[in-house]
Amino acid sequence: MKSNVGKLLSTAAIAATISAGAAASTLEDVKAKGFVQCGVSQGVPGFSNADSSGNWTGIDVDACRATAAAIFGDAQKVKFTPLSAKERFTALQSGEIDVLSRNTTWTYTRDTSLGLDFTAVNFYDGQGFMARKDLGVTSALDLDGATVCTEQGTTTELNMADFFRKHKLSYVPVVVQKADEALAAYASGRCDVFTTDKSGLAAHRSKLADPSAHIILDETISKEPLGPVVRHGDNQWKDIVTWAMFVQVNAEEMGISSKNVAKIKSETNDPGIKRLLGAEGDMGAQLGLPAEWAYSIIAEVGNYGEVFERNVGPSTPVGLPRGINKLWTDGGVMYAPPVR
Structure with missing residues (x-):
């Protein structure tokens, strides 16, 4: 019994320490250094993989690029840290990385005992x-x-x-x-x-x-719901990473892509699209971001469908069908809250 109590106290102390560290704004730190430090895999094609020139691509890579686009208006302002499964949570807890985007499964134990928060699912798997x-x-x-x-x-x-x-x-x-x-x-x-x-x-x-x-x-x-992870205690940063994904899902549902987003923004009369693209309201300010934060995500990274197709879709070597990762309107489970 004593050893169990000790373990519980130790876990609580670790969580408290992590939460205290996260009180310093991650967004402020990221802006100060000028890039997002993203923890990725050591090489999973379609999710996070570097080519011979060190260029990173994949669904998880694009999650970090979307966050960078939201903050800086530039999806290239990301640096990548390859991590093993054993190393990944420690790297995030210690502050070595700002976000972990490494085909990581959202589970009860991970969400409640590591001092970390899962954001949005970017790939439903098994x-x-x-x-x-x-x-x-x-x-x-x-x-x-x-x-x-x-x-x-x-x-x-x-x-x-x-x-x-x-x-x-x-x-x-x-x-x-x-x-x-x-x-x-x-x-x-x-x-x-x-x-x-x-x-x-x-x-x-x-x-x-x-x-x-x-x-x-x-x-x-x-069940393997995969998605980015952040440190517990910095709600603003969690919201930014979460909504970077939700923007991409909403954009696909609205028919907005990297190819047509500029045209739609200049011509639309749809209030929902205007809010999403920063033409109306103060949605960016609520996250401490520029008015065109969502526009930048779509223009620079694309909607969710574009991200899926270029990284793991049927025309890639990975060759996966959309399956349950289709939009909810197409019979899948991809569903995002509205921007309003």
């Missing part, structure tokens, strides 16, 4: 399994006795344990620190199966020598 076609499995229920590779410090590791326990299947976990190390172990034959979020499986499969030789099994064994 965990699955990838296997070689020549293994001959067609279902995750065929994996009794399999050796399974995954990344340390993730919900994936816990979900995997729950799945095999629930279905009374045996397995041998191969847990490594980095996603690329897990993929390399799988590619070398060290394990039979690779497990992570299904979007991650599609991304990592695109890196393999022969992607067509591998199958992503049908089962989805968890």
Whole structure:
């Protein structure tokens, strides 16, 4: 009992320290240094991935670029810090980064015990399994006795344990620190199966020598709502990161894109669009941002549909359908509160 109380007190003390540190405005700090410091993955195509020249692209990268566009009117005012799953929360808690945008799952424990706040979901996902076609499995229920590779410090590791326990299947976990190390172990034959979020499986499969030789099994064994994370206690900063995403969803619903936003702003009589684009009201001032903060997001980064299609859509190597990430008006779950 004493040890449990000690743990609770320790957790409370950590949370209090983090909250006190966050009292200094993140927005002020970001403006002073002139860029957003964004924590990303060490390389997941379609989400956060650097090319040979060090140029970062992906859905999570665009979340940080949208925040920079809102603040500076310039989506390029971002610096990226690649982080492993094990490092990511500490980097945010310590102030090394301003926002974590690293295909990170929103869970109860993470939201309540780490001194962090999740903002808006930028990709609804679920965990699955990838296997070689020549293994001959067609279902995750065929994996009794399999050796399974995954990344340390993730919900994936816990979900995997729950799945095999629930279905009374045996397995041998191969847990490594980095996603690329897990993929390399799988590619070398060290394990039979690779497990992570299904979007991650599609991304990592695109890196393999022969992607067509591998199958992503049908089962989805968890809910994985992914999105940016900020430190607890700075509500203004949380609102900015959250609404940067909501702007993109609302823009797609309104038919506003990076290609037509300038024309629509100059011609529209729609009060809702005028508020969104800064032609009416003081929406930017309420966040401590310029009047055209939302206009800048759309013009520089695009609406949510544009972000999805160029990073992970069917025409990319990742090749994902919109699925549940369609707008609510199209049968999906992407839905944003109104700007009013």
